[in-house]
Amino acid sequence: MTAYRVNARRSGDWWALEVPDLPGVFSQAKRLDSAARAAAEAIAVMTDADAGTIDVDIVPELDRATRSALADVARAKRARAEAEEVERQAMRAAAVALTNDMSQRDAGRILGVSFQRISQLLALPAAAARKARGSGREATKRAGRGSDLVPVQRSRSHERASA
Structure with a gap:
């Protein structure tokens, strides 16, 4: 797989895409999430390669204030x-x-x-x-529980009366 860096710069409502390693290869995309596909297709046309074999790294060009805000977020x-x-x-x-x-x-x-x-x-x-080792208090509680208790079985008539 061949990898290319792609610079993305805002141009109106679009992202203008440029591949510095391949002079003359440009494309555009409305959103960054579709920029990689657009750039790979443009590279494929210019290099006679299959777009599926091209890996692109989209690098948005941002102004200083935006880069500073992103650094603050990081x-x-x-x-x-x-x-x-x-x-x-x-x-x-x-x-x-x-x-x-x-x-x-x-x-x-x-x-x-x-x-x-x-x-x-x-x-x-x-x-x-x-x-596994249990505290003295917990072990005493567990030991006294099951042996003294008798299970209570309710009849169906009792369940209906209490419902």
Whole structure:
């Protein structure tokens, strides 16, 4: 596959496309999403190649103010990603601290997230190890549950009466 750089410059309502590596190869497109196909077809006509074998890199030419605004967006996205990572680490540390002596549901309520999110924050290996060894309180609760309970079976007449 042959690759070409294609410069795209606004010209009225259209994008004027130019291939610097092939003098005299120009095209146009109404929108950038159709510029690659238009450029590949123009290159194919001029080089006698199949348009499907041509790879193009569309590079829009933008004014200084627009490039500056895009750079601001990129910086803001990086800052957001860094802040999200700091938040994730703080949430995980808080989840670990809270679940030392309370349930994941209670920890989730305190942190304002679901108990499922608490489980995700704790990570599966740590949560599985904790569940396998169980705390004294949890083990006692589990041991006393099933042996004393008798399943209740409702008759259909009882279900209709309670409905």
